[in-house]
Amino acid sequence: MPELPEVETIARQLRGLVVGRTVSGFRADWHKLTDPEPVALVAARLGGRRIDAVRRRGKLVVFDLDGDEALVVSLRMTGKLLFREAGAPDGDRFVRGTIDFADGSALAFSDTRKFGRMILVDRTEIAPERGPERRLAKAPLHASLGMEPLSRGFTVRWLASFLARRARAAVKPLLLDGRGIAGIGNIYAIEALWRARIHPLRAAGSLRADETIRLQEALRWVLRKGIRFGGSSLSDYVDARGERGRMQREFEVYGRAGEPCSRCGGEIRRTVVGGRGTFHCPRCQRAPRRRS
Ligand SMILES: [Zn+2]
Numbered sequence: 001m002p003e004l005p006e007v008e009t010i011a012r013q014l015r016g017l018v019v020g021r022t023v024s025g026f027r028a029d030w031h032k033l034t035d036p037e038p039v040a041l042v043a044a045r046l047g048g049r050r051i052d053a054v055r056r057r058g059k060l061v062v063f064d065l066d067g068d069e070a071l072v073v074s075l076r077m078t079g080k081l082l083f084r085e086a087g088a089p090d091g092d093r094f095v096r097g098t099i100d101f102a103d104g105s106a107l108a109f110s111d112t113r114k115f116g117r118m119i120l121v122d123r124t125e126i127a128p129e130r131g132p133e134r135r136l137a138k139a140p141l142h143a144s145l146g147m148e149p150l151s152r153g154f155t156v157r158w159l160a161s162f163l164a165r166r167a168r169a170a171v172k173p174l175l176l177d178g179r180g181i182a183g184i185g186n187i188y189a190i191e192a193l194w195r196a197r198i199h200p201l202r203a204a205g206s207l208r209a210d211e212t213i214r215l216q217e218a219l220r221w222v223l224r225k226g227i228r229f230g231g232s233s234l235s236d237y238v239d240a241r242g243e244r245g246r247m248q249r250e251f252e253v254y255g256r257a258g259e260p261c262s263r264c265g266g267e268i269r270r271t272v273v274g275g276r277g278t279f280h281c282p283r284c285q286r287a288p289r290r291r292s
Pocket residue numbers: 261262263264265266281282283284285
């Protein structure tokens with residue numbers, strides 16, 4: 001499942017590939033791809049528009065169009081954005097939608113599981129990188145995304161105040177909720193907590209100042225490393241050129257149950273936290289004391 005580093009990798013590549021190109025058409029054979037709008041309406045609104053910028057917000061790829069709109073793409077589990085030069089063969093049989101450009105090149109959205117979405121929104125609806133002013137109960141994902149962890153606003157002070165506001169929440173599920181901190185998924189949360197020597201079940205409000213400092217550093221470190229290695233490809237993920245990432249070889253604890261911890265030699269354990277498979281080293285990530 002693509003997280004911040006994978007989506008950032010795709011957005012950076014696409015910046016060099018599609019910015020300045022003009023959309024000549026949009027086709028989709030999966031009617032829910034543009035939900036809640038019908039495909040035909042999105043096609044009509046996209047036609048003739050120029051892509052001015054490509055960026056990432058949380059785990060979303062955002063294509064800023066000329067005018068006030070943006071195309072927001074959510075890759076979810078298995079979505080891929082694959083660029084194709086003019087004359088190159090059509091993509092795989094899981095292509096659900098294709099943006100054609102006036103020069104003959106195209107951008108295909110391939111998605112085996114069909115959870116991904118491509119929606120057109122008003123650019124002002126996308127939450128700014130520090131998060132929205134206030135949370136709206138049923139706001140769509142792009143409007144309710146929280147703090148970008150690689151932005152300047154993600155300071156130790158901000159993180160300490162965020163953890164204090166959600167004091168009773170377990171720290172790992174809290175990191176996965178994009179409405180607080182955007183873009184972090186299961187893998188990078190696991191790796192960051194190991195680096196920071198914090199057990200995944202610790203209550204957010206129980207972190208000491210030195211642990212908060214370590215967590216802020218660890219989150220940025222693992223995310224930046226993920227970007228440097230082109231993201232991680234455990235199953236589906238490939239970038240906009242169809243290449244696999246290399247970060248999966250760098251994991252310290254993810255997928256390493258039974259192996260020794262590289263820091264202390266303790267045996268890495270797999271548990272389930274908040275319904276998600278989780279890995280940690282019980283020796284350097286001490287479990288919180290059970291309430292009696
Ligand atoms: Zn250890």
